[in-house]
Amino acid sequence: MIPAVNDKVLENARAALPASVVEFIDKVNQGERPSSHLIAVLHKVQEELGFLPRESMDAVAQLMQVPTAKVTGVASFYHHFSFVPKGKYIISVCTGTACYVKGAEEVIDKFKEELGINLGETTADGLFTLEDTRCLGACALAPVVKVGDDIHASMTADKVPGIIERYMNLAD
Amino acid sequence: MSQILNAYQSLRDAAEGSKERVDFDQVICIQVGSATCENAAGANDVAEEFRKHIAATKRDDIVIKRVGCTGRCSCEPIVSIRMPGKDMVTYQKVNGDSAHKIFVEHVLEGKIVDELQMQCPTCQSVPMDNRLSDAQQHLQGQEVTDKFLSLYGNLPVYAKQARIALRNAGVTTPLDLNEYIRNLGFSSLAKVLENDSPAWVIAEMNASKLKGRGGAGFPIGKKWGFALTNEEKIRYMVCNADEGDPGAFMDRSMLESDPFSVIEGMIIAGFTIGAQQGYVYIRAEYPLAIERLEKAIAICRENNLLGKNILGSEYSFDIELRLGAGAFVCGEETALIHSIEGERGQPRVKPPFPAVSGLWGKPTIINNVETLANVPAVIAMGGAEFAKVGTELSGGTKVFALAGKITNTGLIEVPMGTTLREIIEEIGGGVPNGKKLKAVQTGGPAGGFIPADALDTVVDYNTLAAAGSIMGSGGMIVLDEDDCMVDVAKFYLTFSQDESCGKCTPCREGTKRMLEILERMTAGKGTMEDIDNLERLAKLVQKASLCGLGKAAPNPILSSLKHFREEFVAHVQDKTCAAKKCKALLRYEIDSDKCIGCTACAKKCPVACIKGERKEPHVIDQDTCIKCGQCFSVCRFGAVKKV
Ligand SMILES: Cc1cc2nc3c(=O)[nH]c(=O)nc-3n(C[C@H](O)[C@H](O)[C@H](O)COP(=O)(O)O)c2cc1C
Ligand code: SF4
Ligand code: SF4
Ligand code: SF4
Ligand code: FES
Ligand code: FES
Numbered sequence: 001m002i003p004a005v006n007d008k009v010l011e012n013a014r015a016a017l018p019a020s021v022v023e024f025i026d027k028v029n030q031g032e033r034p035s036s037h038l039i040a041v042l043h044k045v046q047e048e049l050g051f052l053p054r055e056s057m058d059a060v061a062q063l064m065q066v067p068t069a070k071v072t073g074v075a076s077f078y079h080h081f082s083f084v085p086k087g088k089y090i091i092s093v094c095t096g097t098a099c100y101v102k103g104a105e106e107v108i109d110k111f112k113e114e115l116g117i118n119l120g121e122t123t124a125d126g127l128f129t130l131e132d133t134r135c136l137g138a139c140a141l142a143p144v145v146k147v148g149d150d151i152h153a154s155m156t157a158d159k160v161p162g163i164i165e166r167y168m169n170l171a172d
Numbered sequence: 173m174s175q176i177l178n179a180y181q182s183l184r185d186a187a188e189g190s191k192e193r194v195d196f197d198q199v200i201c202i203q204v205g206s207a208t209c210e211n212a213a214g215a216n217d218v219a220e221e222f223r224k225h226i227a228a229t230k231r232d233d234i235v236i237k238r239v240g241c242t243g244r245c246s247c248e249p250i251v252s253i254r255m256p257g258k259d260m261v262t263y264q265k266v267n268g269d270s271a272h273k274i275f276v277e278h279v280l281e282g283k284i285v286d287e288l289q290m291q292c293p294t295c296q297s298v299p300m301d302n303r304l305s306d307a308q309q310h311l312q313g314q315e316v317t318d319k320f321l322s323l324y325g326n327l328p329v330y331a332k333q334a335r336i337a338l339r340n341a342g343v344t345t346p347l348d349l350n351e352y353i354r355n356l357g358f359s360s361l362a363k364v365l366e367n368d369s370p371a372w373v374i375a376e377m378n379a380s381k382l383k384g385r386g387g388a389g390f391p392i393g394k395k396w397g398f399a400l401t402n403e404e405k406i407r408y409m410v411c412n413a414d415e416g417d418p419g420a421f422m423d424r425s426m427l428e429s430d431p432f433s434v435i436e437g438m439i440i441a442g443f444t445i446g447a448q449q450g451y452v453y454i455r456a457e458y459p460l461a462i463e464r465l466e467k468a469i470a471i472c473r474e475n476n477l478l479g480k481n482i483l484g485s486e487y488s489f490d491i492e493l494r495l496g497a498g499a500f501v502c503g504e505e506t507a508l509i510h511s512i513e514g515e516r517g518q519p520r521v522k523p524p525f526p527a528v529s530g531l532w533g534k535p536t537i538i539n540n541v542e543t544l545a546n547v548p549a550v551i552a553m554g555g556a557e558f559a560k561v562g563t564e565l566s567g568g569t570k571v572f573a574l575a576g577k578i579t580n581t582g583l584i585e586v587p588m589g590t591t592l593r594e595i596i597e598e599i600g601g602g603v604p605n606g607k608k609l610k611a612v613q614t615g616g617p618a619g620g621f622i623p624a625d626a627l628d629t630v631v632d633y634n635t636l637a638a639a640g641s642i643m644g645s646g647g648m649i650v651l652d653e654d655d656c657m658v659d660v661a662k663f664y665l666t667f668s669q670d671e672s673c674g675k676c677t678p679c680r681e682g683t684k685r686m687l688e689i690l691e692r693m694t695a696g697k698g699t700m701e702d703i704d705n706l707e708r709l710a711k712l713v714q715k716a717s718l719c720g721l722g723k724a725a726p727n728p729i730l731s732s733l734k735h736f737r738e739e740f741v742a743h744v745q746d747k748t749c750a751a752k753k754c755k756a757l758l759r760y761e762i763d764s765d766k767c768i769g770c771t772a773c774a775k776k777c778p779v780a781c782i783k784g785e786r787k788e789p790h791v792i793d794q795d796t797c798i799k800c801g802q803c804f805s806v807c808r809f810g811a812v813k814k815v
Pocket of ligand 3: 762766767768769770771772773774789790806807808809810811812
């Protein structure tokens with residue numbers, strides 16, 4: 001059982017989160033060991049909002065009845081979670097071993113040059129975020145770049161400008 | 173008949189008579205893969221193409237069947253045609269055009285399209301007569317493993333392989349429970365529940381010589397036995413599907429292609445150790461595997477294969493998924509347990525081992541995906557028969573993800589005891605572009621390198637360790653003469669340093685210091701002393717770190733120092749990188765004999781440091797050059813050289 005807390009606080013917390021997340025938290029609170037679902041809850045928040053805003057982590061802490069420090073502690077431990085908003089298209093260049101030995105670095109350098117940003121940064125227009133990622137499981141098609149949900153196989157530096165242009169056109 | 177066998181028999185009867193069953197004697201079946209790798213290569217589009225063709229003919233005796241992955245990544249998308257009474261024919265790299273040709277000529281007219289058939293990686297020939305290896309002949313006599321061979325056995329690429337863990341991959345439709353059951357699925361579980369003796373299961377596991385496929389190679393029977401020595405009655409069974417080695421994709425492919433095998437293995441394990449609840453810890457980067465596993469679990473619940481009183485027995489067990497969030501260290505058992513509990517995934521000191529105190533302080537057994545996929549096969553064949561494939565010490569096979577500088581990248585499964593030469597040369601088709609093999613890397617960031625002259629090493633836990641590497645979870649990366657060992661060692665260390673959880677000093681600080689040394693070396697600023705310091709530090713971190721990540725992080729360094737010390741020396745003493753990989757140690761120069769003065773390089777150079785008149789040899793100003801390599805890529809006359 002969750003101990004009674006200030007209703008107003010809970011109400012605010014519910015309002016600060018997407019409905020699907022609140023629903024999920026309500027469900028796990030009914031079961032055993034609700035706090036073991038914290039990572040799953042953070043996944044859902046990030047899925048909905050694109051990142052983990054401060055207020056949403058406070059709200060998760062309230063609704064799951066765990067200290068805020070624990071929520072931020074867990075969120076900051078895992079690479080997957082982000083505290084800053086990301087671009088419309090996330091460009092993830094695979095730097096797993098197979099992609100590395102087949103030239104992923106040159107591909108990253110080219111993206112950096114073309115977009116004028118470093119890894120982990122987002123372009124000023126909010127269109128692209130450049131990231132490196134570990135093995136996408138398509139090693140045979142290395143080097144591999146994922147843009148949004150699309151996988152681009154056998155990448156080379158030369159293909160980079162074309163790919164950026166394609167998504168810029170899509171965004172228009 | 174007992175209640176359990178009755179329950180199993182009615183599942184089996186339902187499976188045999190299922191309405192959706194494809195009658196291969198009556199219809200023409202077009203098989204298309206459906207795993208992530210295959211979809212990335214365009215399998216969904218190809219399937220759609222065939223669907224349109226079938227619709228246009230309005231024939232109801234032609235069907236499409238989506239199967240799992242056969243592991244031939246470099247040949248994807250793969251399409252196989254099964255005509256009544258004929259051997260299956262497999263085509264490679266199918267696209268819209270070739271799909272049309274295959275449909276018209278093969279499906280409609282019955283003429284095999286020779287030039288599109290899947291070819292042998294080494295001899296480039298197409299299917300040959302069955303020439304089965306000893307291991308294959310043995311597996312052909314086993315009902316649980318004979319399907320793959322009967323379909324694909326005539327393809328030369330599988331000649332050296334043996335499929336046990338991947339017995340259904342590329343054969344069944346991943347979420348078709350009935351088909352899984354027709355292939356002996358859940359018969360092992362029924363047998364185990366009927367026998368009702370954990371000791372018997374453990375004896376079978378011991379006889380099978382099955383060892384953990386997650387890397388450490390601990391004997392399964394022995395591990396499961398630990399849980400039984402504990403008084404505590406609440407116990408947990410965990411499947412480790414974190415697959416952290418970057419460059420490995422065995423577990424993903426297995427979960428996407430045949431989720432029921434892993435679930436069945438997990439229930440058998442759960443029964444043996446007396447667990448009431450199971451968890452699959454799976455990395456979030458595998459959306460399709462997660463989706464299939466969730467669906468497969470739901471299907472099992474609907475059919476009384478999970479939940480209360482499984483198959484009418486006294487045994488109740490259920491499985492929940494828990495998602496990782498991108499932390500390699502969470503593959504380590506104690507870190508994984510913390511992560512399932514919803515905490516930061518930091519390891520803790522062992523003992524106590526998880527088998528004594530794991531999830532929520534209760535006895536917990538953790539096994540890898542591939543280990544669990546083997547379990548039903550052990551029971552179906554009997555441990556002793558299973559052990560006939562493999563070596564004296566280790567029974568069965570190992571799945572490897574073959575990638576890097578190799579012609580046939582993909583997923584392979586070979587009997588323990590296969591040589592690396594057979595894998596690289598015969599299955600993998602060797603190193604492409606006429607380059608020379610340098611080394612084979614196994615075990616990922618925790619592993620090491622096996623140099624080209626030790627290619628006759630056989631695959632087994634002890635032999636790979638003796639050669640200075642480890643079995644690992646199955647990543648196998650082939651390196652050629654263009655790869656620099658110092659650079660590759662740095663790559664792995666960058667990974668380990670980034671993934672170090674920071675809890676203990678030797679790993680947190682040690683990996684940083686080692687990385688600094690390697691960075692100095694590749695930047696041309698290293699000294700001979702650095703090599704000694706690196707080696708000393710590596711041994712220290714190996715000894716003093718708290719968990720397996722830190723203990724193993726120095727392995728790639730020590731292994732490359734052992735086999736390729738001269739490359740380190742060349743980097744620090746002569747300031748040269750023979751592979752021409754380390755930018756700081758190379759220069760770009762233009763060969764005035766070859767340069768025709770086309771100006772392409774000068775136009776491309778970002779810092780405008782290439783000078784020369786049109787139609788005259790060009791020259792690079794070395795002081796300004798930033799070594800971006802663009803001139804090298806753009807010159808079509810081979811005039812720009814790395815020296
Ligand atoms: C840093 C680190 C990462 C690991 N990653 C994995 C992994 O991704 N998958 C896995 O099955 N085992 C991994 N292991 C090994 C597991 O801790 C454990 O030994 C294994 O899951 C046991 O299963 P098995 O006996 O079936 O091999 C890792 C170990 C360490 C130290
Ligand atoms: S060895 Fe590394 S990963 Fe393991 S506990 Fe220590 S710091 Fe963390
Ligand atoms: S691109 Fe090659 S041939 Fe053309 S000017 Fe440069 S070096 Fe000479
Ligand atoms: S390597 Fe780059 S900077 Fe140097 S000369 Fe060539 S193009 Fe110019
Ligand atoms: S290493 Fe890049 S997809 Fe696996
Ligand atoms: S084709 Fe499935 S792993 Fe590559």
